Amino acid sequence: MAPDEPTVARRRLVVRGIVQGVGFRPFVYGLAQRLGLAGFVLNDSDGVTIEIEGHAGALDAFEQALQAEAPPLARIDTVTCTDAVPRGELAFRIEHSRVHAERNTFISPDVATCSDCLNELFDPTDRRFGYPFINCTNCGPRFTIVLDVPYDRAQTTMRVFPLCQACRAEYDDPLNRRFHAQPNACPVCGPTLAFHWWGDGDGPPASGTPLERAATALAGGAILAIKGLGGYHLACDALNQEAVARLRARKRREARPFALMTPDMATVHRLCRVTDDEAHLLQSHRRPIVLLDALAGAPVAPAIAPGYATLGIMLPYTPLHHLLLRAFAAAAPVTLPVLVMTSGNLSDEPIAYRDDTAAAQLAPIADGVLTHNRDIHIRCDDSVARIVAGGVQLLRRSRGYAPEPITLALRFPQPTLAVGGHLKNTFCLAKGHDVFISHHIGDLENLETLTSFREGVRHYARLFDCAAEVVAYDLHPEYLTTREALASDVPLKIGVQHHHAHIASVLAEHGLEGPIIGVAADGTGYGTDGAIWGCEVMIADLRDFTRFAHLAYVPLPGGDTAVRQVWRMGATYLQHVFGAAFLDLNVPFVQRMNRQQWTVIARMIERGINAPPSSSLGRLFDAVAAMIGVRDEAVYEGQAAIELETIAVDDGQAYPFEFLEGTPQQMDVRPTIRAICTDIQHGEPVGRIAGRFHRTVAEMLAQACERARDASHLDVVALSGGVFQNRRLTELLVTRLAQAGIRVLLNRRVPPNDGGLCLGQAAVAAARLASRQT
Numbered sequence: 001m002a003p004d005e006p007t008v009a010r011r012r013l014v015v016r017g018i019v020q021g022v023g024f025r026p027f028v029y030g031l032a033q034r035l036g037l038a039g040f041v042l043n044d045s046d047g048v049t050i051e052i053e054g055h056a057g058a059l060d061a062f063e064q065a066l067q068a069e070a071p072p073l074a075r076i077d078t079v080t081c082t083d084a085v086p087r088g089e090l091a092f093r094i095e096h097s098r099v100h101a102e103r104n105t106f107i108s109p110d111v112a113t114c115s116d117c118l119n120e121l122f123d124p125t126d127r128r129f130g131y132p133f134i135n136c137t138n139c140g141p142r143f144t145i146v147l148d149v150p151y152d153r154a155q156t157t158m159r160v161f162p163l164c165q166a167c168r169a170e171y172d173d174p175l176n177r178r179f180h181a182q183p184n185a186c187p188v189c190g191p192t193l194a195f196h197w198w199g200d201g202d203g204p205p206a207s208g209t210p211l212e213r214a215a216t217a218l219a220g221g222a223i224l225a226i227k228g229l230g231g232y233h234l235a236c237d238a239l240n241q242e243a244v245a246r247l248r249a250r251k252r253r254e255a256r257p258f259a260l261m262t263p264d265m266a267t268v269h270r271l272c273r274v275t276d277d278e279a280h281l282l283q284s285h286r287r288p289i290v291l292l293d294a295l296a297g298a299p300v301a302p303a304i305a306p307g308y309a310t311l312g313i314m315l316p317y318t319p320l321h322h323l324l325l326r327a328f329a330a331a332a333p334v335t336l337p338v339l340v341m342t343s344g345n346l347s348d349e350p351i352a353y354r355d356d357t358a359a360a361q362l363a364p365i366a367d368g369v370l371t372h373n374r375d376i377h378i379r380c381d382d383s384v385a386r387i388v389a390g391g392v393q394l395l396r397r398s399r400g401y402a403p404e405p406i407t408l409a410l411r412f413p414q415p416t417l418a419v420g421g422h423l424k425n426t427f428c429l430a431k432g433h434d435v436f437i438s439h440h441i442g443d444l445e446n447l448e449t450l451t452s453f454r455e456g457v458r459h460y461a462r463l464f465d466c467a468a469e470v471v472a473y474d475l476h477p478e479y480l481t482t483r484e485a486l487a488s489d490v491p492l493k494i495g496v497q498h499h500h501a502h503i504a505s506v507l508a509e510h511g512l513e514g515p516i517i518g519v520a521a522d523g524t525g526y527g528t529d530g531a532i533w534g535c536e537v538m539i540a541d542l543r544d545f546t547r548f549a550h551l552a553y554v555p556l557p558g559g560d561t562a563v564r565q566v567w568r569m570g571a572t573y574l575q576h577v578f579g580a581a582f583l584d585l586n587v588p589f590v591q592r593m594n595r596q597q598w599t600v601i602a603r604m605i606e607r608g609i610n611a612p613p614s615s616s617l618g619r620l621f622d623a624v625a626a627m628i629g630v631r632d633e634a635v636y637e638g639q640a641a642i643e644l645e646t647i648a649v650d651d652g653q654a655y656p657f658e659f660l661e662g663t664p665q666q667m668d669v670r671p672t673i674r675a676i677c678t679d680i681q682h683g684e685p686v687g688r689i690a691g692r693f694h695r696t697v698a699e700m701l702a703q704a705c706e707r708a709r710d711a712s713h714l715d716v717v718a719l720s721g722g723v724f725q726n727r728r729l730t731e732l733l734v735t736r737l738a739q740a741g742i743r744v745l746l747n748r749r750v751p752p753n754d755g756g757l758c759l760g761q762a763a764v765a766a767a768r769l770a771s772r773q774t
Contacts, residue, residue: 009056010039010084013063016047017077018106018404020151023137023181024048025094027071029174035062038089043097043150045465047106053089073111073138073285077407077434094174097150106434107143107151107463109400110229110380112287112317114139116177121319127166132211132320133191133374137181139285143403143439144230144380145183149463153182157375164189183374191374193320198359199367211320214370215327218339223247225344225358225366229318230380230399230439231351232344232358234366235261237332244301244340250365253347255635257305259289259312259382261341263325270336271298272311277387286400287317288383299336307643314341314382317400324370343381348445350452353379378459379452380439388727389734389744394751395725397426398440403460405434406749406759409511410542413769417457417468417490418761419481421498421754423637425449427457427481428758429466435508435762436464437750444480453481470769472496472761476526494765498525499536499721500545501760502752506718507542508763509749514541516745517548517708519701522721522753523563523618523637532556534616534721535667537704539712542767548711549665549704551620553613555605562619565633566640569619570626571598572605577673587680589627617697617723620669624693627676628686638722645726648690655696665707667700698732706740718745720760722753 015024020043028041028050037054052062067076113121117134120126128134135141145157153159163171167186170178178184185191195210197203197217204216214224221243223236234251236243238260248254262268265279272292274282282290289312298311305311316322329337343351344362352358353376362369384396394401416430425441438460441453461467470492473485485493496504502525503518518540527533535551554569554576562568570589574582580602583590605611621641626632630647634640656671672693679689705717717737724730724746734744750756 007056008054008086009059010051010053010086011059012082012084013050013052013066014046014048014080015050015066015076015078016106018073018075018108019048020107020149022073022108023071023177023179024074026137026174026176026179027069027074028066029092029094031062031065031069032092037062038092040093040095042095043152045098045150051084052092053086071138073108075106075404094180097152106405107146107149107403109143109286109402109404110141111139112285112315112400113319113322114285117319118322121322128186130323131187131190132193132318132323133183133185133372134319135181135183135185136177137179138177140181140183141229141374144376144378145374146463147377151182156182157377158183158185161185161190161374191372193370193372195368195370197368198363203368210370211323211327212331214368215324215331217368218328219332222367223250223365225352225362225369225371226320226324226341227355227358227369227371227376228320230376230378231353232362232369233341234344234362235339235341238300238304238338238340239336241301241303244303247340247342247365248303251342251345251347253342255306255639256347257308257312258340258342259314260300260304261314261316261321261325261339263316263322263329263337265315267336267338268292268313268315271295271300271338272313275387281385281387281392282313282315286383287314288385288394288400289314291384291386291395300338304340307639307646309646312384320372348443349448350442351379351381378439378456386727389731389746391746391748393725393746393748394755395753396424396440396755397437397750402439403436403463405436406509407433408435408508408763409433410508410513410763410766410770412762412766413773414469414492415466416470416472416762416765417485418472418758418765419474419485420758420761421474422476422479422481424751424753424755425453425481426755426758427453427460428762429457429460429464429468430762430766431464431466435759436460436466437759440755450480453484470494470765472765474498474501474526474757474761475528494768496761496764497528497545498757499533499538500540501757501764502720503538503540503545503718503760504542504763505750505756505760506720506745506747507540508759509747510745513767515539515712515714516541516716516718517705517712517714518545518718518720519705520721521617521701521719521723523616523723527615530612532612532614532616534614534618535620536615537701537708539708539714540718542763543771547664548708549659549667551615551617552660552666552668553615555611556614556616556619557601557605557611559610559612563622563634563637566622567593567626567632568601569623571601573620573623573669573673574627574677575602575605577670585677587627587677588629589680620697621723624676624690627673628680628689630686630690638725641723641726644690645694645728647687648694648728649685649687650691650695650728651688653692653695654699655692657696657700659703659707665704667704669700672696694726694728695732698729698736701733702736702740705737705742709742715741716743716745720747720752720756724752
């Protein structure tokens with residue numbers, strides 16, 4: 001070797017993150033080719049392992065480009081580099097995957113169809129023209145088809161579709177966009193569509209393709225079940241009031257809004273006001289349902305979102321969606337091709353996803369089904385998001401996000417399972433610095449949802465090789481998740497107070513340990529004193545909390561019954577303020593009350609029978625909604641509060657309130673209730689009363705935070721809990737706290753509702769374990 005010739009070296013790189021199924025190996029191969037390096041790349045249970053051999057300058061350039069030029073769907077968390085002995089290799093190759101004893105692989109979420117595949121989908125000269133399962137390494141199904149890791153075709157539900165010669169050539173070509181795209185397929189070798197009519201009569205003409213028959217049926221007012229990525233949707237023409245009403249009746253979904261799917265942004269703009277941030281979120285590769293402000297007179301059926309000023313809209317995220325909407329537009333005699341696209345289930349049940357049971361579940365609801373023969377291995381509902389206070393707020397974190405891990409600053413001393421709450425359930429498994437939050441499980445109100453929870457925990461434990469040694473759970477003794485945790489054989493069990501978990505979720509995702517001031521506000525959470533908490537101002541870190549202030553207790557008459565019969569809370573607050581004399585008030589709410597029923601409830605309260613004390617802010621919203629005539633009964637939790645927000649008109653005024661000194665302090669809204677009654681008697685518009693109430697709550701919470709700051713010398717506030725899904729309240733409070741010089745943190749990576757609870761539970765468990773060890 002000449003004295004000035006560069007020395008050949010070899011390095012071994014282990015890349016962890018989302019680096020399987022996202023085109024990472026072909027990217028590495030192309031990069032090595034470009035820099036003239038030899039060696040290999042392979043998938044294994046740690047992620048991706050690379051060995052590169054060449055001159056030192058080229059090796060350095062490779063390491064820099066590896067992170068700077070990674071594929072768009074890749075997420076590199078760590079790169080570990082060690083020196084290796086040169087082998088004198090002359091070429092770079094891609095090797096077969098390897099499986100190690102411990103798995104540290106991340107699985108990509110399902111990804112919306114990329115622009116390259118869309119171009120091919122609608123190109124008549126392309127061999128995949130009109131093929132509803134087109135995909136590549138940059139898009140398509142991932143999480144919902146994975147059976148096990150490493151992510152190879154044999155470990156997915158595509159294993160039953162042998163590749164044809166043309167697809168095999170793409171799959172084996174390191175420079176092809178479909179190199180090792182595990183769901184790769186074409187009309188010759190891949191999944192196929194089928195249409196079955198379940199309704200009366202013959203249905204659409206049998207001579208058409210399954211797609212044409214489905215579009216014709218939808219245009220004719222039919223309700224169809226449509227198999228998607230993570231389960232079945234129920235679809236109908238969103239402009240057809242009769243079809244939407246029929247879907248509501250059959251699905252037993254009385255009031256919750258239906259999601260809509262539109263073909264493009266131009267259609268969205270004809271329905272809603274859309275900001276740049278909202279448009280970006282709609283068009284992101286995650287493709288959530290996005291809540292948007294509806295335009296007055298938006299031409300969709302009124303029954304789509306009764307009582308709401310918003311519409312939940314998503315853009316197509318599979319090739320089948322794109323093709324169906326185009327075919328529907330051609331078949332439908334309507335001005336806008338907009339489809340209802342709601343979860344395929346009866347209300348309160350998990351989304352249907354197995355072909356063998358979908359017909360039995362959905363045939364009573366749908367007139368027919370557009371299905372296919374690519375199995376879904378794990379169900380996964382659509383995600384829901386909106387823009388609040390200048391950033392994304394997730395209301396449901398599922399398809400497009402799960403199972404992508406949230407990497408935290410804190411480290412989990414032992415593998416941990418956190419089981420979440422009872423409503424809007426998600427669970428998580430955590431090890432190292434990574435938290436794998438599940439897809440949306442739902443409300444654990446029946447055996448089907450509990451079974452889904454159990455299946456999900458087992459699947460995650462296998463995928464991420466995480467055998468829990470610690471389980472974190474809510475303190476509520478009646479939660480099914482609490483019972484599951486306590487009955488499990490996990491050796492170490494850690495109970496976490498509900499509202500502390502909410503605040504800990506904000507701390508965790510922002511990389512903080514605390515202490516900070518936390519405001520947790522929701523409908524129900526079991527308190528350490530046995531009361532039902534729900535409006536808590538605390539001084540909290542990840543390990544523990546001190547209750548600084550709370551909404552003054554009132555009885556919760558009938559427990560959960562009061563959540564549905566919201567008039568009970570209206571009457572309870574009026575009695576709390578005026579005593580029995582409230583029955584003489586000249587307000588319409590009191591005049592229409594069932595006096596006989598109230599007499600029974602009042603005795604129940606007096607005797608302390610099934611009337612636990614509650615500091616719930618959610619129930620206060622219910623009370624005010626009932627008092628001003630918004631509604632007396634709710635079909636689902638939060639309905640009255642949502643409608644109260646919808647009608648609110650802000651005139652800049654707030655009602656009085658008081659603080660009762662003590663430890664903890666109490667926020668007393670008796671003056672607020674008196675003032676609301678006065679406004680009702682004076683004939684103030686209900687929208688103005690609702691606006692003043694929102695401003696009152698924001699001011700009361702802000703003053704509570706200022707008091708906590710003065711006492712603790714902390715100037716950071718975390719807001720969490722289901723009440724902060726109320727955009728009006730959240731933005732009023734964030735603005736008010738900023739004016740007071742207080743920094744505000746919100747949930748951005750998990751929902752503020754109980755869908756984010758498991759992250760907080762896991763973080764608290766990790767912090768407590770770490771403090772024990774030190």
